[in-house]
Amino acid sequence: MELVAAATRRQQTHGDAIMLCVGQPSTPAPDPVRREVERVLDTHTLGYTEARGTRQLRTAISDHYARHYHLSVDPDEIVVSNGSSGGFSTVLLAAFEAGARIAMTRPGYPAYRNTVRALGCEPVEVVCGPETRFQPSVEQLEALPERIDGLIIASPANPTGTIIGADELAAIAAWCEANDVLLLSDEIYHGIGYGRPMSTAWATSRNAVVMGSVSKFHSMTGWRLGWNLLPAHLTRPVELLQGNLSICAPAVSQAGAVAAFTPESESELVGHVERYARNREVVLQRLPELGVTSFAPPDGAFYAYCDISHLTDDSQQWCLDVLDRTGVALAPGIDFDPVDGNRFMRLSFCGSTEQLNEAFDRLATVV
Known part of the structure:
Protein backbone atom coordinates (compact mmCIF):
# COMPACT_ATOMS: atom_id res chain seq x y z
CA MET A 1 0.00 0.00 0.00
CA GLN A 24 -7.44 -4.99 -8.72
CA PRO A 25 -9.24 -5.59 -12.03
CA SER A 26 -9.23 -2.50 -14.23
CA THR A 27 -12.75 -3.27 -15.46
CA PRO A 28 -16.02 -2.16 -13.81
CA ALA A 29 -18.67 -4.43 -12.35
CA PRO A 30 -20.66 -6.33 -15.01
CA ASP A 31 -23.35 -4.39 -16.82
CA PRO A 32 -26.25 -6.41 -15.27
CA VAL A 33 -24.93 -5.53 -11.80
CA ARG A 34 -24.84 -1.81 -12.57
CA ARG A 35 -28.35 -1.93 -14.06
CA GLU A 36 -29.70 -3.77 -11.02
CA VAL A 37 -28.16 -1.21 -8.65
CA GLU A 38 -29.80 1.62 -10.59
CA ARG A 39 -33.13 -0.19 -10.26
CA VAL A 40 -32.91 -0.84 -6.52
CA LEU A 41 -31.73 2.69 -5.80
CA ASP A 42 -34.95 3.95 -7.34
CA THR A 43 -37.27 1.41 -5.75
CA HIS A 44 -35.80 0.26 -2.40
CA THR A 45 -34.90 1.90 0.90
CA LEU A 46 -31.75 -0.24 1.21
CA GLY A 47 -31.69 -0.41 4.99
CA TYR A 48 -30.09 -3.11 7.11
CA THR A 49 -30.36 -6.69 5.90
CA GLU A 50 -30.14 -9.90 7.87
CA ALA A 51 -26.72 -10.17 9.46
CA ARG A 52 -25.96 -13.28 7.42
CA GLY A 53 -26.98 -11.57 4.15
CA THR A 54 -30.18 -11.47 2.14
CA ARG A 55 -31.83 -14.75 1.34
CA GLN A 56 -31.82 -13.80 -2.34
CA LEU A 57 -28.04 -13.37 -2.44
CA ARG A 58 -27.32 -16.50 -0.41
CA THR A 59 -29.56 -18.47 -2.76
CA ALA A 60 -27.68 -17.05 -5.76
CA ILE A 61 -24.37 -18.13 -4.18
CA SER A 62 -25.83 -21.56 -3.42
CA ASP A 63 -26.92 -21.94 -7.04
CA HIS A 64 -23.41 -20.90 -8.13
CA TYR A 65 -21.89 -23.84 -6.25
CA ALA A 66 -24.47 -26.19 -7.74
CA ARG A 67 -23.69 -25.05 -11.30
CA HIS A 68 -19.90 -24.81 -11.13
CA TYR A 69 -18.94 -27.40 -8.50
CA HIS A 70 -21.94 -29.77 -8.51
CA LEU A 71 -22.23 -29.17 -4.77
CA SER A 72 -25.41 -28.88 -2.75
CA VAL A 73 -24.93 -25.89 -0.43
CA ASP A 74 -27.81 -24.79 1.78
CA PRO A 75 -28.21 -20.98 1.78
CA ASP A 76 -28.22 -21.22 5.59
CA GLU A 77 -24.63 -22.55 5.44
CA ILE A 78 -23.55 -19.22 3.91
CA VAL A 79 -22.79 -15.97 5.73
CA VAL A 80 -22.24 -12.88 3.58
CA SER A 81 -19.49 -10.55 4.82
CA ASN A 82 -17.93 -7.13 4.31
CA GLY A 83 -15.48 -8.40 1.72
CA SER A 84 -13.71 -11.71 2.22
CA SER A 85 -11.36 -9.79 4.55
CA GLY A 86 -14.20 -8.98 6.93
CA GLY A 87 -15.37 -12.57 6.81
CA PHE A 88 -11.85 -13.83 7.51
CA SER A 89 -11.58 -11.74 10.69
CA THR A 90 -15.04 -12.80 11.87
CA VAL A 91 -14.30 -16.50 11.32
CA LEU A 92 -11.01 -16.21 13.21
CA LEU A 93 -12.81 -14.60 16.13
CA ALA A 94 -15.52 -17.25 16.12
CA ALA A 95 -13.28 -20.29 15.71
CA PHE A 96 -10.14 -19.63 17.77
CA GLU A 97 -9.10 -18.48 21.20
CA ALA A 98 -6.13 -16.18 21.79
CA GLY A 99 -2.90 -18.11 21.47
CA ALA A 100 -4.17 -20.52 18.82
CA ARG A 101 -1.52 -21.61 16.32
CA ILE A 102 -2.60 -21.05 12.72
CA ALA A 103 -0.41 -22.23 9.86
CA MET A 104 -0.05 -20.46 6.52
CA THR A 105 2.35 -20.47 3.60
CA ARG A 106 5.39 -18.28 3.18
CA PRO A 107 5.26 -16.54 0.72
CA GLY A 108 1.63 -15.66 1.23
CA TYR A 109 -0.90 -12.86 1.44
CA PRO A 110 0.36 -10.56 4.23
CA ALA A 111 -3.07 -9.85 5.71
CA TYR A 112 -3.32 -13.49 6.83
CA ARG A 113 -0.28 -13.13 9.04
CA ASN A 114 -1.14 -9.62 10.23
CA THR A 115 -4.80 -10.35 11.02
CA VAL A 116 -3.96 -13.58 12.86
CA ARG A 117 -1.40 -11.74 14.96
CA ALA A 118 -3.70 -8.75 15.58
CA LEU A 119 -6.37 -11.09 16.99
CA GLY A 120 -3.95 -12.60 19.47
CA CYS A 121 -3.20 -15.83 17.64
CA GLU A 122 0.18 -17.14 16.52
CA PRO A 123 1.08 -17.40 12.81
CA VAL A 124 2.98 -20.58 11.95
CA GLU A 125 4.72 -20.13 8.61
CA VAL A 126 5.17 -23.10 6.29
CA VAL A 127 8.02 -22.31 3.89
CA CYS A 128 6.94 -23.25 0.37
CA GLY A 129 9.03 -23.12 -2.79
CA PRO A 130 9.06 -24.37 -6.38
CA GLU A 131 9.32 -28.01 -5.29
CA THR A 132 5.70 -27.85 -4.01
CA ARG A 133 4.55 -25.15 -6.45
CA PHE A 134 4.62 -22.69 -3.52
CA GLN A 135 1.79 -24.62 -1.84
CA PRO A 136 1.83 -26.69 1.38
CA SER A 137 1.89 -30.48 1.35
CA VAL A 138 0.59 -33.02 3.84
CA GLU A 139 4.21 -34.06 4.43
CA GLN A 140 5.09 -30.51 5.48
CA LEU A 141 2.09 -30.38 7.81
CA GLU A 142 3.07 -33.70 9.35
CA ALA A 143 6.59 -32.38 9.91
CA LEU A 144 5.53 -29.30 11.91
CA PRO A 145 7.20 -29.48 15.33
CA GLU A 146 4.09 -28.49 17.29
CA ARG A 147 0.38 -29.08 16.86
CA ILE A 148 -1.57 -26.44 14.92
CA ASP A 149 -5.19 -25.38 15.45
CA GLY A 150 -5.86 -23.99 12.00
CA LEU A 151 -4.49 -23.92 8.46
CA ILE A 152 -4.99 -21.19 5.84
CA ILE A 153 -4.54 -22.13 2.19
CA ALA A 154 -5.22 -20.15 -0.99
CA SER A 155 -5.82 -21.55 -4.45
CA PRO A 156 -5.18 -19.73 -6.73
CA ALA A 157 -2.71 -18.06 -4.39
CA ASN A 158 -1.53 -14.52 -3.89
CA PRO A 159 1.31 -13.69 -4.71
CA THR A 160 2.22 -16.78 -6.74
CA GLY A 161 -0.91 -17.55 -8.75
CA THR A 162 -0.42 -21.29 -8.17
CA ILE A 163 -3.32 -23.73 -7.85
CA ILE A 164 -3.56 -26.72 -5.53
CA GLY A 165 -4.56 -29.78 -7.56
CA ALA A 166 -7.79 -31.56 -6.66
CA ASP A 167 -6.02 -34.60 -5.21
CA GLU A 168 -3.62 -32.48 -3.15
CA LEU A 169 -6.46 -30.30 -1.87
CA ALA A 170 -8.48 -33.38 -0.93
CA ALA A 171 -5.49 -34.81 0.94
CA ILE A 172 -4.95 -31.55 2.86
CA ALA A 173 -8.66 -31.28 3.73
CA ALA A 174 -8.74 -34.91 4.88
CA TRP A 175 -5.60 -34.43 6.99
CA CYS A 176 -7.10 -31.35 8.67
CA GLU A 177 -10.33 -33.20 9.44
CA ALA A 178 -8.45 -36.21 10.85
CA ASN A 179 -6.24 -34.02 13.04
CA ASP A 180 -8.95 -31.63 14.30
CA VAL A 181 -7.40 -28.69 12.45
CA LEU A 182 -9.79 -26.07 11.06
CA LEU A 183 -9.05 -25.56 7.37
CA LEU A 184 -9.70 -22.08 5.96
CA SER A 185 -9.65 -22.28 2.18
CA ASP A 186 -9.32 -18.93 0.41
CA GLU A 187 -10.93 -19.40 -3.00
CA ILE A 188 -11.52 -15.76 -3.93
CA TYR A 189 -9.64 -16.07 -7.25
CA HIS A 190 -11.75 -18.96 -8.48
CA GLY A 191 -12.87 -18.40 -12.05
CA ILE A 192 -9.52 -16.90 -13.08
CA GLY A 193 -7.47 -19.80 -14.40
CA TYR A 194 -5.38 -20.81 -17.38
CA GLY A 195 -6.11 -24.45 -18.10
CA ARG A 196 -5.45 -25.93 -14.67
CA PRO A 197 -8.73 -27.01 -12.99
CA MET A 198 -9.77 -25.64 -9.60
CA SER A 199 -11.40 -27.57 -6.81
CA THR A 200 -13.08 -26.44 -3.60
CA ALA A 201 -12.29 -27.70 -0.12
CA TRP A 202 -15.99 -28.48 0.41
CA ALA A 203 -15.73 -31.18 -2.24
CA THR A 204 -13.87 -33.18 0.42
CA SER A 205 -14.69 -31.73 3.83
CA ARG A 206 -17.74 -29.85 5.09
CA ASN A 207 -15.75 -29.19 8.27
CA ALA A 208 -13.67 -26.63 6.37
CA VAL A 209 -14.40 -22.92 5.92
CA VAL A 210 -14.48 -21.72 2.31
CA MET A 211 -13.91 -18.02 1.65
CA GLY A 212 -15.37 -16.44 -1.49
CA SER A 213 -15.67 -12.94 -2.90
CA VAL A 214 -17.00 -10.90 -5.81
CA SER A 215 -13.80 -8.81 -5.83
CA LYS A 216 -11.66 -10.64 -8.38
CA PHE A 217 -13.47 -12.69 -11.03
CA HIS A 218 -16.58 -10.52 -10.72
CA SER A 219 -14.53 -7.30 -10.94
CA MET A 220 -16.18 -5.75 -7.86
CA THR A 221 -13.29 -4.96 -5.47
CA GLY A 222 -14.66 -1.70 -4.03
CA TRP A 223 -18.10 -3.18 -3.40
CA ARG A 224 -16.64 -4.99 -0.35
CA LEU A 225 -18.68 -8.16 -0.52
CA GLY A 226 -17.58 -11.69 0.32
CA TRP A 227 -19.01 -14.84 1.84
CA ASN A 228 -18.08 -17.91 3.84
CA LEU A 229 -19.31 -21.48 3.55
CA LEU A 230 -19.36 -22.61 7.17
CA PRO A 231 -19.53 -25.89 9.07
CA ALA A 232 -22.59 -26.20 11.30
CA HIS A 233 -20.82 -25.35 14.56
CA LEU A 234 -19.60 -21.99 13.21
CA THR A 235 -22.65 -20.68 11.36
CA ARG A 236 -24.45 -19.18 14.34
CA PRO A 237 -21.34 -17.73 16.09
CA VAL A 238 -20.20 -16.09 12.85
CA GLU A 239 -23.67 -14.68 12.24
CA LEU A 240 -23.79 -13.20 15.77
CA LEU A 241 -20.34 -11.66 15.44
CA GLN A 242 -21.22 -10.25 12.02
CA GLY A 243 -24.32 -8.60 13.50
CA ASN A 244 -22.31 -7.04 16.32
CA LEU A 245 -19.23 -5.98 14.39
CA SER A 246 -20.80 -4.56 11.24
CA ILE A 247 -24.56 -5.32 11.39
CA CYS A 248 -24.52 -6.51 7.76
CA ALA A 249 -22.68 -6.23 4.48
CA PRO A 250 -23.66 -3.18 2.37
CA ALA A 251 -27.24 -3.60 1.20
CA VAL A 252 -26.61 -1.98 -2.18
CA SER A 253 -23.66 -4.32 -2.82
CA GLN A 254 -25.75 -7.34 -1.88
CA ALA A 255 -28.51 -6.29 -4.29
CA GLY A 256 -26.05 -5.79 -7.11
CA ALA A 257 -24.17 -9.01 -6.41
CA VAL A 258 -27.27 -11.11 -7.05
CA ALA A 259 -26.95 -10.06 -10.69
CA ALA A 260 -23.25 -10.94 -10.71
CA PHE A 261 -24.13 -14.64 -10.68
CA THR A 262 -26.37 -14.52 -13.76
CA PRO A 263 -25.32 -16.09 -17.09
CA GLU A 264 -25.27 -12.61 -18.69
Whole structure:
Protein backbone atom coordinates (compact mmCIF):
# COMPACT_ATOMS: atom_id res chain seq x y z
CA MET A 1 0.00 0.00 0.00
CA GLU A 2 2.99 2.33 0.48
CA LEU A 3 3.86 1.66 -3.15
CA VAL A 4 0.27 2.50 -4.13
CA ALA A 5 0.54 5.81 -2.27
CA ALA A 6 3.88 6.57 -3.92
CA ALA A 7 2.49 5.66 -7.35
CA THR A 8 -0.50 7.93 -6.74
CA ARG A 9 1.87 10.82 -6.00
CA ARG A 10 3.81 9.94 -9.14
CA GLN A 11 0.62 10.12 -11.19
CA GLN A 12 -0.17 13.53 -9.72
CA THR A 13 3.29 14.93 -10.52
CA HIS A 14 4.19 13.12 -13.76
CA GLY A 15 0.95 11.62 -15.08
CA ASP A 16 2.72 8.43 -16.20
CA ALA A 17 2.20 5.86 -13.43
CA ILE A 18 1.44 2.26 -14.43
CA MET A 19 0.03 0.29 -11.51
CA LEU A 20 1.34 -3.27 -11.64
CA CYS A 21 1.42 -3.38 -7.84
CA VAL A 22 -2.24 -4.01 -7.03
CA GLY A 23 -4.49 -7.01 -7.57
CA GLN A 24 -7.44 -4.99 -8.72
CA PRO A 25 -9.24 -5.59 -12.03
CA SER A 26 -9.23 -2.50 -14.23
CA THR A 27 -12.75 -3.27 -15.46
CA PRO A 28 -16.02 -2.16 -13.81
CA ALA A 29 -18.67 -4.43 -12.35
CA PRO A 30 -20.66 -6.33 -15.01
CA ASP A 31 -23.35 -4.39 -16.82
CA PRO A 32 -26.25 -6.41 -15.27
CA VAL A 33 -24.93 -5.53 -11.80
CA ARG A 34 -24.84 -1.81 -12.57
CA ARG A 35 -28.35 -1.93 -14.06
CA GLU A 36 -29.70 -3.77 -11.02
CA VAL A 37 -28.16 -1.21 -8.65
CA GLU A 38 -29.80 1.62 -10.59
CA ARG A 39 -33.13 -0.19 -10.26
CA VAL A 40 -32.91 -0.84 -6.52
CA LEU A 41 -31.73 2.69 -5.80
CA ASP A 42 -34.95 3.95 -7.34
CA THR A 43 -37.27 1.41 -5.75
CA HIS A 44 -35.80 0.26 -2.40
CA THR A 45 -34.90 1.90 0.90
CA LEU A 46 -31.75 -0.24 1.21
CA GLY A 47 -31.69 -0.41 4.99
CA TYR A 48 -30.09 -3.11 7.11
CA THR A 49 -30.36 -6.69 5.90
CA GLU A 50 -30.14 -9.90 7.87
CA ALA A 51 -26.72 -10.17 9.46
CA ARG A 52 -25.96 -13.28 7.42
CA GLY A 53 -26.98 -11.57 4.15
CA THR A 54 -30.18 -11.47 2.14
CA ARG A 55 -31.83 -14.75 1.34
CA GLN A 56 -31.82 -13.80 -2.34
CA LEU A 57 -28.04 -13.37 -2.44
CA ARG A 58 -27.32 -16.50 -0.41
CA THR A 59 -29.56 -18.47 -2.76
CA ALA A 60 -27.68 -17.05 -5.76
CA ILE A 61 -24.37 -18.13 -4.18
CA SER A 62 -25.83 -21.56 -3.42
CA ASP A 63 -26.92 -21.94 -7.04
CA HIS A 64 -23.41 -20.90 -8.13
CA TYR A 65 -21.89 -23.84 -6.25
CA ALA A 66 -24.47 -26.19 -7.74
CA ARG A 67 -23.69 -25.05 -11.30
CA HIS A 68 -19.90 -24.81 -11.13
CA TYR A 69 -18.94 -27.40 -8.50
CA HIS A 70 -21.94 -29.77 -8.51
CA LEU A 71 -22.23 -29.17 -4.77
CA SER A 72 -25.41 -28.88 -2.75
CA VAL A 73 -24.93 -25.89 -0.43
CA ASP A 74 -27.81 -24.79 1.78
CA PRO A 75 -28.21 -20.98 1.78
CA ASP A 76 -28.22 -21.22 5.59
CA GLU A 77 -24.63 -22.55 5.44
CA ILE A 78 -23.55 -19.22 3.91
CA VAL A 79 -22.79 -15.97 5.73
CA VAL A 80 -22.24 -12.88 3.58
CA SER A 81 -19.49 -10.55 4.82
CA ASN A 82 -17.93 -7.13 4.31
CA GLY A 83 -15.48 -8.40 1.72
CA SER A 84 -13.71 -11.71 2.22
CA SER A 85 -11.36 -9.79 4.55
CA GLY A 86 -14.20 -8.98 6.93
CA GLY A 87 -15.37 -12.57 6.81
CA PHE A 88 -11.85 -13.83 7.51
CA SER A 89 -11.58 -11.74 10.69
CA THR A 90 -15.04 -12.80 11.87
CA VAL A 91 -14.30 -16.50 11.32
CA LEU A 92 -11.01 -16.21 13.21
CA LEU A 93 -12.81 -14.60 16.13
CA ALA A 94 -15.52 -17.25 16.12
CA ALA A 95 -13.28 -20.29 15.71
CA PHE A 96 -10.14 -19.63 17.77
CA GLU A 97 -9.10 -18.48 21.20
CA ALA A 98 -6.13 -16.18 21.79
CA GLY A 99 -2.90 -18.11 21.47
CA ALA A 100 -4.17 -20.52 18.82
CA ARG A 101 -1.52 -21.61 16.32
CA ILE A 102 -2.60 -21.05 12.72
CA ALA A 103 -0.41 -22.23 9.86
CA MET A 104 -0.05 -20.46 6.52
CA THR A 105 2.35 -20.47 3.60
CA ARG A 106 5.39 -18.28 3.18
CA PRO A 107 5.26 -16.54 0.72
CA GLY A 108 1.63 -15.66 1.23
CA TYR A 109 -0.90 -12.86 1.44
CA PRO A 110 0.36 -10.56 4.23
CA ALA A 111 -3.07 -9.85 5.71
CA TYR A 112 -3.32 -13.49 6.83
CA ARG A 113 -0.28 -13.13 9.04
CA ASN A 114 -1.14 -9.62 10.23
CA THR A 115 -4.80 -10.35 11.02
CA VAL A 116 -3.96 -13.58 12.86
CA ARG A 117 -1.40 -11.74 14.96
CA ALA A 118 -3.70 -8.75 15.58
CA LEU A 119 -6.37 -11.09 16.99
CA GLY A 120 -3.95 -12.60 19.47
CA CYS A 121 -3.20 -15.83 17.64
CA GLU A 122 0.18 -17.14 16.52
CA PRO A 123 1.08 -17.40 12.81
CA VAL A 124 2.98 -20.58 11.95
CA GLU A 125 4.72 -20.13 8.61
CA VAL A 126 5.17 -23.10 6.29
CA VAL A 127 8.02 -22.31 3.89
CA CYS A 128 6.94 -23.25 0.37
CA GLY A 129 9.03 -23.12 -2.79
CA PRO A 130 9.06 -24.37 -6.38
CA GLU A 131 9.32 -28.01 -5.29
CA THR A 132 5.70 -27.85 -4.01
CA ARG A 133 4.55 -25.15 -6.45
CA PHE A 134 4.62 -22.69 -3.52
CA GLN A 135 1.79 -24.62 -1.84
CA PRO A 136 1.83 -26.69 1.38
CA SER A 137 1.89 -30.48 1.35
CA VAL A 138 0.59 -33.02 3.84
CA GLU A 139 4.21 -34.06 4.43
CA GLN A 140 5.09 -30.51 5.48
CA LEU A 141 2.09 -30.38 7.81
CA GLU A 142 3.07 -33.70 9.35
CA ALA A 143 6.59 -32.38 9.91
CA LEU A 144 5.53 -29.30 11.91
CA PRO A 145 7.20 -29.48 15.33
CA GLU A 146 4.09 -28.49 17.29
CA ARG A 147 0.38 -29.08 16.86
CA ILE A 148 -1.57 -26.44 14.92
CA ASP A 149 -5.19 -25.38 15.45
CA GLY A 150 -5.86 -23.99 12.00
CA LEU A 151 -4.49 -23.92 8.46
CA ILE A 152 -4.99 -21.19 5.84
CA ILE A 153 -4.54 -22.13 2.19
CA ALA A 154 -5.22 -20.15 -0.99
CA SER A 155 -5.82 -21.55 -4.45
CA PRO A 156 -5.18 -19.73 -6.73
CA ALA A 157 -2.71 -18.06 -4.39
CA ASN A 158 -1.53 -14.52 -3.89
CA PRO A 159 1.31 -13.69 -4.71
CA THR A 160 2.22 -16.78 -6.74
CA GLY A 161 -0.91 -17.55 -8.75
CA THR A 162 -0.42 -21.29 -8.17
CA ILE A 163 -3.32 -23.73 -7.85
CA ILE A 164 -3.56 -26.72 -5.53
CA GLY A 165 -4.56 -29.78 -7.56
CA ALA A 166 -7.79 -31.56 -6.66
CA ASP A 167 -6.02 -34.60 -5.21
CA GLU A 168 -3.62 -32.48 -3.15
CA LEU A 169 -6.46 -30.30 -1.87
CA ALA A 170 -8.48 -33.38 -0.93
CA ALA A 171 -5.49 -34.81 0.94
CA ILE A 172 -4.95 -31.55 2.86
CA ALA A 173 -8.66 -31.28 3.73
CA ALA A 174 -8.74 -34.91 4.88
CA TRP A 175 -5.60 -34.43 6.99
CA CYS A 176 -7.10 -31.35 8.67
CA GLU A 177 -10.33 -33.20 9.44
CA ALA A 178 -8.45 -36.21 10.85
CA ASN A 179 -6.24 -34.02 13.04
CA ASP A 180 -8.95 -31.63 14.30
CA VAL A 181 -7.40 -28.69 12.45
CA LEU A 182 -9.79 -26.07 11.06
CA LEU A 183 -9.05 -25.56 7.37
CA LEU A 184 -9.70 -22.08 5.96
CA SER A 185 -9.65 -22.28 2.18
CA ASP A 186 -9.32 -18.93 0.41
CA GLU A 187 -10.93 -19.40 -3.00
CA ILE A 188 -11.52 -15.76 -3.93
CA TYR A 189 -9.64 -16.07 -7.25
CA HIS A 190 -11.75 -18.96 -8.48
CA GLY A 191 -12.87 -18.40 -12.05
CA ILE A 192 -9.52 -16.90 -13.08
CA GLY A 193 -7.47 -19.80 -14.40
CA TYR A 194 -5.38 -20.81 -17.38
CA GLY A 195 -6.11 -24.45 -18.10
CA ARG A 196 -5.45 -25.93 -14.67
CA PRO A 197 -8.73 -27.01 -12.99
CA MET A 198 -9.77 -25.64 -9.60
CA SER A 199 -11.40 -27.57 -6.81
CA THR A 200 -13.08 -26.44 -3.60
CA ALA A 201 -12.29 -27.70 -0.12
CA TRP A 202 -15.99 -28.48 0.41
CA ALA A 203 -15.73 -31.18 -2.24
CA THR A 204 -13.87 -33.18 0.42
CA SER A 205 -14.69 -31.73 3.83
CA ARG A 206 -17.74 -29.85 5.09
CA ASN A 207 -15.75 -29.19 8.27
CA ALA A 208 -13.67 -26.63 6.37
CA VAL A 209 -14.40 -22.92 5.92
CA VAL A 210 -14.48 -21.72 2.31
CA MET A 211 -13.91 -18.02 1.65
CA GLY A 212 -15.37 -16.44 -1.49
CA SER A 213 -15.67 -12.94 -2.90
CA VAL A 214 -17.00 -10.90 -5.81
CA SER A 215 -13.80 -8.81 -5.83
CA LYS A 216 -11.66 -10.64 -8.38
CA PHE A 217 -13.47 -12.69 -11.03
CA HIS A 218 -16.58 -10.52 -10.72
CA SER A 219 -14.53 -7.30 -10.94
CA MET A 220 -16.18 -5.75 -7.86
CA THR A 221 -13.29 -4.96 -5.47
CA GLY A 222 -14.66 -1.70 -4.03
CA TRP A 223 -18.10 -3.18 -3.40
CA ARG A 224 -16.64 -4.99 -0.35
CA LEU A 225 -18.68 -8.16 -0.52
CA GLY A 226 -17.58 -11.69 0.32
CA TRP A 227 -19.01 -14.84 1.84
CA ASN A 228 -18.08 -17.91 3.84
CA LEU A 229 -19.31 -21.48 3.55
CA LEU A 230 -19.36 -22.61 7.17
CA PRO A 231 -19.53 -25.89 9.07
CA ALA A 232 -22.59 -26.20 11.30
CA HIS A 233 -20.82 -25.35 14.56
CA LEU A 234 -19.60 -21.99 13.21
CA THR A 235 -22.65 -20.68 11.36
CA ARG A 236 -24.45 -19.18 14.34
CA PRO A 237 -21.34 -17.73 16.09
CA VAL A 238 -20.20 -16.09 12.85
CA GLU A 239 -23.67 -14.68 12.24
CA LEU A 240 -23.79 -13.20 15.77
CA LEU A 241 -20.34 -11.66 15.44
CA GLN A 242 -21.22 -10.25 12.02
CA GLY A 243 -24.32 -8.60 13.50
CA ASN A 244 -22.31 -7.04 16.32
CA LEU A 245 -19.23 -5.98 14.39
CA SER A 246 -20.80 -4.56 11.24
CA ILE A 247 -24.56 -5.32 11.39
CA CYS A 248 -24.52 -6.51 7.76
CA ALA A 249 -22.68 -6.23 4.48
CA PRO A 250 -23.66 -3.18 2.37
CA ALA A 251 -27.24 -3.60 1.20
CA VAL A 252 -26.61 -1.98 -2.18
CA SER A 253 -23.66 -4.32 -2.82
CA GLN A 254 -25.75 -7.34 -1.88
CA ALA A 255 -28.51 -6.29 -4.29
CA GLY A 256 -26.05 -5.79 -7.11
CA ALA A 257 -24.17 -9.01 -6.41
CA VAL A 258 -27.27 -11.11 -7.05
CA ALA A 259 -26.95 -10.06 -10.69
CA ALA A 260 -23.25 -10.94 -10.71
CA PHE A 261 -24.13 -14.64 -10.68
CA THR A 262 -26.37 -14.52 -13.76
CA PRO A 263 -25.32 -16.09 -17.09
CA GLU A 264 -25.27 -12.61 -18.69
CA SER A 265 -22.74 -11.34 -16.15
CA GLU A 266 -20.62 -14.47 -16.31
CA SER A 267 -20.43 -14.22 -20.10
CA GLU A 268 -19.03 -10.70 -19.75
CA LEU A 269 -16.59 -11.80 -17.04
CA VAL A 270 -15.21 -14.67 -19.10
CA GLY A 271 -14.05 -12.00 -21.54
CA HIS A 272 -11.98 -10.42 -18.77
CA VAL A 273 -10.29 -13.77 -18.07
CA GLU A 274 -9.46 -14.09 -21.77
CA ARG A 275 -7.66 -10.74 -21.54
CA TYR A 276 -5.81 -11.87 -18.41
CA ALA A 277 -4.71 -14.94 -20.36
CA ARG A 278 -3.33 -12.74 -23.16
CA ASN A 279 -1.56 -10.60 -20.59
CA ARG A 280 -0.11 -13.72 -18.98
CA GLU A 281 1.46 -14.64 -22.32
CA VAL A 282 2.98 -11.16 -22.56
CA VAL A 283 4.46 -11.59 -19.08
CA LEU A 284 5.92 -15.02 -19.87
CA GLN A 285 7.43 -13.74 -23.13
CA ARG A 286 8.87 -10.52 -21.76
CA LEU A 287 10.14 -11.37 -18.29
CA PRO A 288 13.40 -12.72 -19.78
CA GLU A 289 14.06 -9.20 -21.12
CA LEU A 290 14.54 -8.24 -17.47
CA GLY A 291 16.79 -11.23 -16.83
CA VAL A 292 13.97 -12.86 -14.87
CA THR A 293 13.93 -16.59 -15.58
CA SER A 294 12.73 -17.90 -12.20
CA PHE A 295 9.13 -17.25 -11.22
CA ALA A 296 6.13 -19.11 -9.88
CA PRO A 297 3.96 -20.64 -12.63
CA PRO A 298 0.86 -18.40 -12.80
CA ASP A 299 -1.83 -21.08 -13.01
CA GLY A 300 -4.56 -18.67 -11.94
CA ALA A 301 -5.25 -15.19 -10.54
CA PHE A 302 -3.21 -12.49 -12.32
CA TYR A 303 0.21 -12.43 -10.67
CA ALA A 304 3.80 -13.38 -11.42
CA TYR A 305 6.04 -13.78 -8.36
CA CYS A 306 9.56 -13.23 -9.66
CA ASP A 307 13.07 -13.86 -8.39
CA ILE A 308 15.04 -10.60 -8.92
CA SER A 309 18.10 -11.58 -6.89
CA HIS A 310 20.26 -10.75 -9.96
CA LEU A 311 19.06 -7.16 -9.60
CA THR A 312 18.77 -6.50 -5.87
CA ASP A 313 18.79 -7.85 -2.33
CA ASP A 314 16.38 -5.11 -1.17
CA SER A 315 13.11 -5.50 -3.05
CA GLN A 316 11.39 -2.64 -1.26
CA GLN A 317 14.04 -0.08 -2.17
CA TRP A 318 14.34 -1.53 -5.67
CA CYS A 319 10.61 -1.13 -6.29
CA LEU A 320 10.74 2.46 -5.05
CA ASP A 321 13.74 3.19 -7.30
CA VAL A 322 12.02 1.61 -10.31
CA LEU A 323 8.92 3.68 -9.66
CA ASP A 324 11.02 6.83 -9.44
CA ARG A 325 12.90 6.08 -12.67
CA THR A 326 10.10 4.62 -14.81
CA GLY A 327 6.69 5.32 -13.27
CA VAL A 328 6.03 1.54 -13.09
CA ALA A 329 4.79 0.41 -9.69
CA LEU A 330 5.61 -3.17 -8.62
CA ALA A 331 4.99 -4.91 -5.30
CA PRO A 332 8.07 -5.82 -3.22
CA GLY A 333 8.37 -9.46 -2.25
CA ILE A 334 9.18 -8.52 1.35
CA ASP A 335 5.45 -7.86 1.77
CA PHE A 336 4.65 -11.53 1.11
CA ASP A 337 7.73 -13.12 2.63
CA PRO A 338 9.41 -11.21 5.47
CA VAL A 339 12.42 -13.56 5.42
CA ASP A 340 13.35 -14.21 1.78
CA GLY A 341 11.13 -11.70 -0.02
CA ASN A 342 13.93 -9.12 -0.24
CA ARG A 343 14.92 -10.79 -3.54
CA PHE A 344 11.44 -11.14 -5.05
CA MET A 345 8.82 -8.87 -6.57
CA ARG A 346 5.19 -9.44 -7.56
CA LEU A 347 3.86 -8.19 -10.86
CA SER A 348 0.11 -7.91 -11.44
CA PHE A 349 -1.16 -8.27 -15.01
CA CYS A 350 -4.87 -7.53 -14.62
CA GLY A 351 -4.76 -4.18 -16.43
CA SER A 352 -4.78 -3.48 -20.16
CA THR A 353 -2.43 -5.31 -22.52
CA GLU A 354 -1.24 -1.99 -23.95
CA GLN A 355 -0.21 -0.68 -20.53
CA LEU A 356 1.49 -3.96 -19.69
CA ASN A 357 3.63 -3.80 -22.82
CA GLU A 358 4.44 -0.15 -22.12
CA ALA A 359 5.52 -1.10 -18.59
CA PHE A 360 7.88 -3.77 -19.95
CA ASP A 361 9.33 -1.31 -22.45
CA ARG A 362 10.18 1.07 -19.62
CA LEU A 363 11.49 -1.65 -17.31
CA ALA A 364 13.69 -3.15 -20.01
CA THR A 365 15.50 0.14 -20.63
CA VAL A 366 16.24 0.62 -16.92
CA VAL A 367 17.28 -2.96 -16.16
